[in-house]
Every structure is written in structure tokens, then in C-alpha cells.
Amino acid sequence: MLDGMALALGAATGSFLNVAIHRLPRGESVVAPRSHCTTCQRVIPWYDNIPVLSWILLRGRCRGCGEPFSIRYPIVEALTGVMLLGLSLQFGWGIGLAFAFYFACSLLVVTWIDLDYRIIPDRVTLPGIVVALALALVSAWSAPPEVRWAPLQSWAVGTLVGGGILWLVAWGYALATGREGMGGGDIKLLAMIGAFLGWQGVLLTLLLASLIGSVIGVGVMLARGGDTRLAIPFGPFLAMGAMVSLVWGDGIIRWYLSTLL
Template sequence: MTPQLLFSVFSFILGAVVGSFLNVCICRMPRDESVVSPPSHCPGCGYRIRWYDNIPLVSYLLLRGRCRGCREKISPRYPLVELLNALLSLALFLRFGPTLAFAVLFLFCSALVVITFIDLEHQIIPDEISLPGIVLGFIFSFFLRGHGWLNSLLGILLGGGSLLLVAYGYQLVTGKEGMGGGDIKLLAMMGAFLGWKSIPFIIFVSSLAGSVIGVSLMLIQKKDSKLAIPFGPYLALGALLYVFYGPRLISWYLTLGGLQG
């Protein structure tokens, strides 16, 4: 087995193992419960999950998606989160290799996974993730080559400030709150990790995806514009696209604009 393949396998396993912990965060954080104690257990019967029943992806298949204690179905979200985080970890390794950038962005993407699933289910974005994320993103900027603390600081200000202005403007015009503070802090965290140049890209992609998917859901469900749709997952989508393709897509767009001009 070549070193490249060995590290690729390791990155996939690492992502799956961390994904198992992310499931604990997704389940407990909205209920203000500790993510450390008590140990993992079935929410239905309280059966304490043994280590051999807690192997990422594998245990779900061996148990056929059911609790060993009460035989109740295990939510498919658990293997989905583990697989998603494993694939993100592998993709980051193939993109950045065994570098500090890989470690930092793996932490960032794992946080986005937790935020996405919590926001989809509960329509909240935990401050316990976004606020420390802003601080960590700024600290890491001192050590990442080509990033820089000023780029990160401007990202925080532009990310948080832009959505704050949008939220204030919407409330001023309509008299209603249209965007939660969680989205504002989340975009500030994204700016801290990815820099200020990522913010216009993330806002454009998330707004476009949110409009298309949101309108489609309203038509399917036959609901009006008052249907509450969490914006955090769309911001996460925009951030992930920027991590892997953002600079190239921006360069392509600018080149295309130059050719047309």
C-alpha cells in the first residue's frame, strides 16, 4: 500500500470516527446536554452502547439499523453523518494533503456538518460552535500561509456585518425578523476561517440555492412565503463549495467577464 493510499484510508476512517462524535453533538447540543457524559446510549430504552456497537458505519450495518437492547430503529442520520464526514475528510486530504490547512479545514467542515443537521431539525445555530469558531478561525490565520490575520479579521467583519445589515434592513422595511442572529455569527465564523474574499461567494451561492430550493419546497408543500426555511445549511453549502472550488470558480467567472467585455 502506497503512502498516499494509506493516508487516504486514514483520513476516511478519521472522518467517520469524528462523525460518530458529531452525532452526539447533533443530538445533545439543542437540548443543552453534555456531549461528554453520560456515555452513548439508546434514547429509547437507555441501553448503554458498547464499543463494538459503536463502530462508525460498520455497527449500523451489523445491527441492521436497530438497537441491540430494545430493537427499535436507529435513525439513518447516524450513518449518514459518519459517511458525510468521512467523505469530506477524504476530499480535504486529496485537496490539501497532510498539512495544517487540512487539519484546520477538517475542523471547520466538521463544525458545518453539526450546524447543518441541527439547523435543519431545530432551526437554531448553536453559539457554542459559531462563537468559539470565530476565535479559532482568527487564531489559525496567524499560522496558515497565504491567509493572514488581516484577511481573517476583515472576513469576520464583512461576514457578520453584511448579514447584520440585511437583517436590519428587512426588519426596518417589513417590521418582522427575517434572519436570526445565528446566521450572522455563522457567516462571521466562515469569514474567520476562509477570509473576506469568501463572503461574496458564499452569500451568492447560498442565496441562489436557498431561493431555488425554498421556492420549490413551498410549491410542493403548497405553503406561502411565511414557510420558515433555515438558512444555515445553504451558507454551509456555499462555504464548502468555496473550500474546494471557490478561487477557481471566481477566476473562471472573472476571465469569462473579461472575454465578453
């Protein structure tokens, strides 16, 4: 029952994420106007806007003009539903889940927009840093007094380390090659990841993103005949690394330290 609710609530959120993914890069408002067909401008009524189901029932077409709607809409909805279900199983229902889900949704939005436009909008990452601060304040307030300073410190250090590392990498890369390899969007994204996960989580994220990125990047490079320039945006890899760190980070870091010591 609770699992079904997580799926449905997640999918409904995914429906909103679709709007955000479509409108944020265009600098449009994510709340107004109501969802409409981009071809015939027909406002989509609620019964045609039920996550995943409506897309299947309408066979992926607008009821007004028959224009096909991208398969990405139901995919994002289903993915968001599965994400909330998975996170609820991991974190249980509570304030922590709300923050984890917010973080995961931000990463999902960043991934699609970066793939489409090669940009990571400040309107996702900067509010994320503020929401992570709220999480730190909530944690500091509810935690026992002896650790009251720790969540805030973790937020501040994580944000600085996350933003700082990529800034240094970008600066070094530009100095060495005379080309710009990484944008300011990546720097702010990693700052947001650090704000949520702390400096350990952000280092793990960077490590995982580099691993995933190298494997996929080498594959793409071979397929394209050895172009060494960054052929795919780094944001999606950072987002993937951050998701893994969010869910399994503590376990991975403990395992790593135990094999090291």
C-alpha cells in the same frame, strides 16, 4: 492506504458529530456521559459503536431493547468520512487539512441542527471564529515576512464583513416587512465563515447560498401554494455555499474575474 485511513478517521469523527448534533441543542455536554441508547439508557459498548458498520450489523437497532436508531447516524458518519477523504485529496495532509476539516465538521453540525430545530448554536460558531483566528496566527507565523500581516487581516475583515452583511440584511428585512426573517444564529454563522474564508470567500458563500436557496425555496414555495415566508432555514444553504467556497472558491473567483476583465 492513506485514503482508507481518511475514510475511517472521518467516519469516527462523524460518530462524535452525531453526539454533538444530538446534545448541543439540548444544552448537554458533548463529552460526558458516554453514548447510550436514549430509550433503555444502556451504554453503547465500543463494538456496537463502530461507525457505519455497527449500524449495519445491528440492522439499525439497539442491542439492549431493539429500539430503532435513526438512519441519520450512519449517514453522518459516512458523509464525514467522504468529507475528510475529499479534503485530504484537495489540501494534502498537514495543518491546513486539520483546519479545513474542523471547518467542514462545524458546517455539517450546523446544517443538521438548523434543519431539526431552526437554531444555530453559538457553541459551534463562536469557537469556530476562535479556531479560525488560530489558523490565521499559524499562517502568519509560517508565511514569508512580507505577508505576515495578511492572514490576520483576512480573518478580521472576513469576520466583520460576514457578520455585518447579514446583520444589515436582517435589519433591512425587518424594517421593510415588520417580520423577523433571519436570526442572530445566521449572522454568527456567516461571521465564522468569513473568519475562515476571508471577505472574498464570504461574499462567494452568500452568493452561492442565495442561488441554492432560491432554487430550492421557489420549489418549496410552489409546492406549498405561494407562502412567501422563509419556509426553510438559511443556515444549511450558507453551509453548502461555504463548502463549495472552501474547496473551489479560488478557482471560481479567478474564473469570475477573468470573465469580468
